[in-house]
Amino acid sequence: MPSPPNPSSDTGAYSNAADIAAQLDRRAALTMPAAVSTIRHYAMLLETRIKARASGRPGPNAPTGDYRRSWTHTVHASGETVTATVGTAKPQGRRLEFGYVGTDSLGRTYDQQPYPHVGPAVAEIRPLFLAGMQQIAEDQS
Secondary structure, three states, X not given: OOOOOEEOOOOOOEEOHHHXXXXXXXXXXXXXXXXXXXXXXXXXXHHHHHHHHOOOOOOOOOOOOHHHHOOEEEEEEEOOEEEEEEEOXXXXXXXXXXOEEEEOOOOOEEEEOOOOOHHHHHHHHHHHHHHHXXXXXHHOO
């Protein structure tokens, strides 16, 4: 049960700041695990969608599956911050996504068309992720 408001002799105002601070602390303790779980879910979903889009046209062909398997995700929580990274260490990732026109360092000339697979996956997952984060905010209010 909240404590009675404290009168301020200077203004005649009452304050329940301690109660509000305690409520905010309780909500923060519940919000962080929910945020980590939601961010982990959508990072994994984004990775899955990228892999699916990197499995043939209109995305890149993946005859061996090596490029598709190279996509991973990580989630880090530190203090009040949660970050997720979805990516690949394969050098062809940028060229496949954006295409490449020009001469490379070995003197080979390319006119490689783009095969977008990351951008469309992000566009698909983004509204779902935002709705999930909005739900966390609403659940904690």
